[in-house]
Amino acid sequence: MLVRRATRRDDGAIWRIMEPIIRAGETYPLASDMSKADALDYWYGPEDEIFVVKEGDEALGTYHLRPNCAGGGSHIANVGYMTSSTATGKGVGRRMVEHSLQQARKRGFKAIQFNFVVSTNERAVRLYKNFGFNTIGTLPLALLAFKTRLRGCIRDVQNALTTIRTMRSRTKLCRCPLYPQKRTSIERVVMSALCQKRTFKSCAPGARAQQGALHRNAITSY
Secondary structure, three states, X not given: OEEEEOOHHHHHHHHHHHHHHHHHOOOOOOOOOOOHHHHHHHHOOOOOEEEEEEEOOEEEEEEEEEEOOOHHHOOEEEEEEEEOHHHOOOOHHHHHHHHHHHHHHHOOOOEEEEEEEEOOOHHHHHHHHHOOOEEEEEEXXXXXXHHHHHHHHHHHHHHHHHHHHHHHHHHOOOOOXXXXXXXXXXXXXXXXXXXXXXXXXXXXXXXXXXXXXXXXXXXXXX
């Protein structure tokens, strides 16, 4: 697994990694309809160093390293990582964090701060903690994409209930959908399928307080 500096020849491969992450809107606070050109402009910032993780001809991940702030905050680095959906669980994220820590030292940064880490991105939170990052603040319900997923959840439920009502009228079934033991077989199938959907589960009571919360992490020292 090779980590090297990216060039503009890697734009296509980097976009293939970025696009599904941006479209999902679950881990990065970026517009889900962001264009390829805008996404690459964001990734290739004027002070950014961009790296890509390759295995053979396949790009598995990418990260950019830059000063977190200008002036008096320029001694603190900021890093953003993206891993290909096809490379989950292969240690790509760990390799990028290791490499970025080494690169930050080479550039003379005194620490790294992550400005936005979504708390439901549990794999990333766990990884960063393993490398010594500390959570220094949490802002609940700060990710706007949560509202979009909530609306999608409501639409799913409404569509399911419409389906149930339609099937009932066709089959002349009239059992109450509020009690599982009294549901028809059709209702059980539809509601079971809904409950297995990720968007539906994220809207369950108790999950709402965490969905969209952000972690602000920082390495206090190397």
